[in-house]
Amino acid sequence: MTTLYKIHYPLDNHFEQASPQVLAMGYFDGVHLGHQAVIKEAKKQADALGLPLAVLTYAPYPGLVFDKQPLPWHDLTPIDQKVALLGELGVDRVYCLNLTSTLASLSPVDFVEKVLLVLQAKVVVAGFDHLYGPKERQADMAHLPEYANGRFDVTVVEKQKIAGGSDKIASRAIRIDLANGHLEAVTNSLGRPHRTSGVVVHGDARGRTLGYPTINIWTPENESLPGIGVYVVRVQIAGRQVRGMASIGRNVTFEKNRPVTVEINLFDFDQQVYGEEVTVDWLHYLRGEVAFESVEDLIQQLECDRADSQQYFLEN
Incomplete structure (x- = not known):
């Protein structure tokens, strides 16, 4: 140890x-x-x-x-x-x-x-x-x-180079890739997916009404989250490893100028887990945050996001 x-x-x-x-x-x-x-x-x-x-x-x-x-x-x-x-x-x-x-x-x-x-x-x-x-x-x-x-x-x-390139592997470059959602580049440099931790806290519970319930994650301030967007993730929670899709953003469809939150829709998971500590592996960038004109448009996009996430897991 x-x-x-x-x-x-x-x-x-x-x-x-x-x-x-x-x-x-x-x-x-x-x-x-x-x-x-x-x-x-x-x-x-x-x-x-x-x-x-x-x-x-x-x-x-x-x-x-x-x-x-x-x-x-x-x-x-x-x-x-x-x-x-x-x-x-x-x-x-x-x-x-x-x-x-x-x-x-x-x-x-x-x-x-x-x-x-x-x-x-x-x-x-x-x-x-x-x-x-x-x-x-x-x-x-x-x-x-x-x-x-x-x-x-x-x-x-001596200098260690990024596979297939001439640039050295560097923490500063990884931070830039992470902020821009270039998760494959981050994974290639780290040799593993980028991981953050957090605790499940209460949110607005709006996802349930949309048919896409989420867990809301409070992430410690000193950890590096990817940039605002929607991502494919793998979550360690309550003794299980669960696949899902995550949103880092301000929920601009419902209200402007909200604080940035992390919300994750877990696939095949239906437990009350408030207070549970979690780790999140950030695997793949799906899209940026969008202000939808209607709830119906948002739900349609969430269906596409879920299908794209499932396809990612099938291929990886």
Whole structure:
């Protein structure tokens, strides 16, 4: 089982949780295929040396410390989901280091001395574009062996490309694809569908009157939802995995300027599940949100959406 340690700089030189280990470092938002290549390389070295595999990651998102960012910030994988995914890759320990101005101002030499060595890294593994040190004079992985000065080994994992393309797999590009509903591209980069969590809450109960009852999902603010639209989804709920179609939108047919909500029509499911925690796998974009002129037009479109969703599952 993967153990999460939330830590803060300065680290105690007698840091109790540390022991000699292989350390992979990065923010790892999304734990996409590029990140997975880093973890797999670190795992290979940890197994060869008979050492635990640890990950050094950060919170909050580094961009929030270095620059002004649009708020609220949405991660592809909040820390709990990130730890779970890293655990599936064989990571024993995750150190989530609170990224503050003090930590971000450390020189590369001090970062090595006061973080990596305190964590007893014997091998440090990171992607080719990983940076450390203050914004004005950040150091890259090519210089880490110099700063390590023989006290630990360094392995750099080269750029991982999107299948069939030349672009590197990147969290920023995944966020853009997600916002635009390009879910196949998101899945190709992550190596799995994008997943969000939430809790079933009460809505307007309007779907029942239309013949398409929905569960309304409250999604934590720090999670990244796809853009407004209608989607094919798979939902883990009440111990079951259920297929369905989801709407992210404002219900503009009935009222303008409503808050964005997540409503899911589950196929072959008829239970009262208020308060249940759910996970949603976002599989395929069907269409954008439309303000229909009549309820009858909306119902006709929902029939088409359901048929298209069922066809998607038949073909996939």
